[in-house]
Amino acid sequence: MNIVLFAHPTFLGSASMPRYTQWLADGMAARGHTVRIWAPQPGFHALPVPERLKKWMGYLDQFAVFPRWVRRQMAAQPADTLYVFSDHSLGPWVPLVASRPHVIHCHDLLAQHSALGRVPLNPTGLSGRLYQRYIRRGFAQGRRFIAISKKTEQDLRGFVGPAPTVEVVYNGVNPQFVPAHDITAQRAALGRRLGIDLSRGFLLHVGVNVWYKNRAGVLAMVDRWRRSTPEGLPLLMVGPPPPDALASQRLAMHAPSEVHFLSKVEDDVLIGLYGTATAFLFPSIAEGFGWPIAEAMASGCPVITTDAAPMNEVGGQAAFYVPPGDASAPADAAWTAAAAEVIAKVVALSPLERQLAVDQGLSQVRRFDSESALDRIEAIYRQALAAPAAVRPAAAPQSAT
Structure with missing residues (x-):
């Protein structure tokens, strides 16, 4: 042709x-x-x-x-x-x-x-x-x-x-996204490169500053979860620098020092973050497809995303779901509380439960060859x-x- x-x-x-x-x-x-x-x-x-x-x-x-x-x-x-x-x-x-x-x-x-x-x-x-x-x-x-x-x-x-x-x-999905072979060693290497202690694990979000990516919702759900647990995890927000409203929201959080906005992240670092994160957060209000969901699953990372199309179309039975966000208003207290419970559930997975979630994700992502x-x-x-x-x-x- x-x-x-x-x-x-x-x-x-x-x-x-x-x-x-x-x-x-x-x-x-x-x-x-x-x-x-x-x-x-x-x-x-x-x-x-x-x-x-x-x-x-x-x-x-x-x-x-x-x-x-x-x-x-x-x-x-x-x-x-x-x-x-x-x-x-x-x-x-x-x-x-x-x-x-x-x-x-x-x-x-x-x-x-x-x-x-x-x-x-x-x-x-x-x-x-x-x-x-x-x-x-x-x-x-x-x-x-x-x-x-x-x-x-x-x-x-x-x-x-x-x-x-x-x-x-x-x-x-790009074949470069694969599970990490040695999560502990890779977390240590990434932590040294980024200047962040990642040894305990971390939460990850990838997205830009547009309404449907719900970056404010990510901060809200993590803050609610962090207020109910004695020890949290770092949150890495990969994307462009935050606008003033998002930066101010971070400062008002329970543990603002644990939230890191990372811009101009190199591809090899992003691949490493996908493969070593404790959980990938993607509570989008809307999407056309949701590339990062599939990329995270291909990297062996449990995904928390929105129970609405097309996010649940991509995640299938392998993802953990939060309620759909309201396209007419920012995240409210009820949504934030429900989303925080899902974070708590995923972070508390036993090694066997986590491996099952990873295996389900790898099986699901084969649809996107x-x-x-x-x-x-x-x-x-x-x-x-x-x-x-x-x-x-x-x-x-x-x-x-």
Whole structure:
């Protein structure tokens, strides 16, 4: 196959989507296909303008310059070319290839829900609402999608209706995540590297400062648990530096010195933390898939996550669950107390009980094999290329407008 892979521009500074795009490109190239990555280049964005104008310069590169470039390039592509969008948020470019074979990868619809006023914790301004509508009107013209979870498929149907083909392919977990061979020795080495005593074990969270990652909920549940136990464990929060509200919440905790925010953590350190943590905390309010759940399980770490899709779709019978968080308000006392009880349960597991939990996690995570995911994606790509060309109506269902 000749595959053109539409990607986010690198000047946006995203890390996860470029990795996903490269995973697709490398996987398809390894299977013998020709892959070209098309992405906007920083023309206007590279100009020496005030920082507040950078976003708008980037929009010119993405939505004025790039479409014209795409039209010129399409004229030279072979007839058997498949156009693939690595993310549905590249929707404004979908109309360019809507009448040609194409596949759109969909990760989550959280920004769309927020723009429609469905997430009180994440209000969206006028420009953001207009931008998401622009994206929505674009991807609504798609005919074939790949969703990363059943929850994402369900959400997507609310925007595109029943007509398009939507298939679920779970993300593949990077094979570098494996159980630690000597937890005691690795904790000691990591502790020396980070300057933190990890010898007793520790709790781990990985996530960024967005509403649905529930970082404030992590601090609240750990604080409640810490107040009821004579001896706690360090909490390592891996992600960007905390905003002022989160930093203030930490200072008000029972044992603030035990909470460590770690930024710019190197990959080998993160792998080591997954493999040696006492428990991994992931009480997200919403997700598209929940990569860290699978990464922690693959690393032999018990996972505490939310009993709601798609988190329980990824965790299955192997995870320990806290009640779903309220998307309309921060964590309340009842939720915090229930979540603290789950921490206490996992920390108190006997060696035999813990090994059983680890084994269940390793069994569960086999569902998310990277090579199997790429094989399934390749099969869907072939089906899309072989399907008869037809143009779908551009209108989205009434509920999504």
